[in-house]
Amino acid sequence: MKHTSYLGAIAAALAFTFAGCSKDAGVDTSKVESSFSASDAQGKSDVDQVVAAVKAGDFAAATAPLQKLASNAKLTPEQQQAVKDLMTQVQDKVKEAAAKVSEQASEAAKKAQEGAEDALKKAKESTGDALKDLGEKVKK
Numbered sequence: 001m002k003h004t005s006y007l008g009a010i011a012a013a014l015a016f017t018f019a020g021c022s023k024d025a026g027v028d029t030s031k032v033e034s035s036f037s038a039s040d041a042q043g044k045s046d047v048d049q050v051v052a053a054v055k056a057g058d059f060a061a062a063t064a065p066l067q068k069l070a071s072n073a074k075l076t077p078e079q080q081q082a083v084k085d086l087m088t089q090v091q092d093k094v095k096e097a098a099a100k101v102s103e104q105a106s107e108a109a110k111k112a113q114e115g116a117e118d119a120l121k122k123a124k125e126s127t128g129d130a131l132k133d134l135g136e137k138v139k140k
């Protein structure tokens with residue numbers, strides 16, 4: 001039984017790792033990049049951090065700096081909209097990744113359970129055969 005839970009945990013960890021590393025982001029960062037092109041150094045730094053994380057497919061790492069940008073009271077309406085749009089895209093990708101991980105973890109758990117059931121069935125058969133052989137030896 002412990003092997004089954006270990007396999008499930010390993011599968012889930014691998015799924016999280018690979019789901020968060022998708023280079024095929026499909027997230028458009030151009031609006032936020034252009035709206036912050038004339039921003040102060042801190043704003044540009046935050047945007048650069050977000051863009052780098054998004055382009056790397058690390059949407060979880062993009063979330064905190066995006067929230068920091070969104071909470072900045074000095075943003076222009078264009079910047080506010082660009083940050084809001086990008087936040088929506090990033091949140092959608094995080095949801096997609098979570099759904100994919102959940103599906104992969106379920107599949108891994110199902111396969112692990114099937115493997116455990118097969119092993120149990122084989123163990124029962126072996127035990128039955130051994131008992132049968134022992135019974136025949138005792139009769140002799």
